[in-house]
Amino acid sequence: MNEIVNQPAPPAITHAAPSRLRGLLAGFGAGLLGGVAGAALIVSGLLPIGHGTGDKAIHDYIMAHPEILPEAMDVLRQREAEAQIGQVRQLVEAPFPGSVLGNPNGHKVLVEFMDYACGYCRKSEADIIALTAADPDLKVVIRQLPILSPGSRVAAAMGLAAAKQGKFPAFHHAMYAQERPDETGIQAAAKAAGLDMARAKQDAESEPVKTEIATNLELTKQLGINSTPTFLANGHLLLGAVGKDALKKGLETPKG
Numbered sequence: 001m002n003e004i005v006n007q008p009a010p011p012a013i014t015h016a017a018p019s020r021l022r023g024l025l026a027g028f029g030a031g032l033l034g035g036v037a038g039a040a041l042i043v044s045g046l047l048p049i050g051h052g053t054g055d056k057a058i059h060d061y062i063m064a065h066p067e068i069l070p071e072a073m074d075v076l077r078q079r080e081a082e083a084q085i086g087q088v089r090q091l092v093e094a095p096f097p098g099s100v101l102g103n104p105n106g107h108k109v110l111v112e113f114m115d116y117a118c119g120y121c122r123k124s125e126a127d128i129i130a131l132t133a134a135d136p137d138l139k140v141v142i143r144q145l146p147i148l149s150p151g152s153r154v155a156a157a158m159g160l161a162a163a164k165q166g167k168f169p170a171f172h173h174a175m176y177a178q179e180r181p182d183e184t185g186i187q188a189a190a191k192a193a194g195l196d197m198a199r200a201k202q203d204a205e206s207e208p209v210k211t212e213i214a215t216n217l218e219l220t221k222q223l224g225i226n227s228t229p230t231f232l233a234n235g236h237l238l239l240g241a242v243g244k245d246a247l248k249k250g251l252e253t254p255k256g
Contacts, residue, residue, distance in 0.1 A: 082235070092232055093111055096163055099143075099144075099159070100141055101128060101168075103139050110139070110234075111231065111233075112128070112140060112141070113143045116176070116181040117181050118228040120228065127244040142172065144156035145220055147217070151185075157205070157209050158190060158195075160208075162195055174189035177192070227239060227240065233251045236253060
């Protein structure tokens, strides 16, 4: 796969993005859910060398070690999703205008799919802050994935509205200072970020904001990503609050 660092950023996602993604990702969903246990074990590397790859060898090993099967399938799904993300990497790494932490013009790109109701996303915020502080060339693209609560979508829309005012980082950090993404917390974060509330409410209901959220939901559905946070670090897919060191390693490891 060709690297895209040091190239001009692709155009921001537009209203046509969902149909473009459907075209690029056609047939991918079946691949994520397909495969047999033996293939999963082989691809994931959890079937030890020397056990053979025939049906009986695989059957016998699974029967002796059934606990490895869920892990094997998770590894296989993650590797397939990572490979498929490569097909739409430029779209994934192109932020909604202003929805960026760190250096907006940085050449190192870390993408986070997040939800303001997600405790693990909140936990990961300190890692993101540390990484951007340590690396002035790091751009963190925040993609809203409001899947955990009714307030998640409202908070996501307000975050994108804040981005349109050039105040996304302030709102983002203020939002995590609230207990939950309810009306009180969202209003407090917006006030702390200094948003023009009349404009923010209008922008939160605008078509570009609705399209961005719909695009993220469709993209992650097609790729089999159903949890937050999910990171894409230099093309490497990392699921969950993996920590600063794992994120840094992903950013520094060339994508083969």
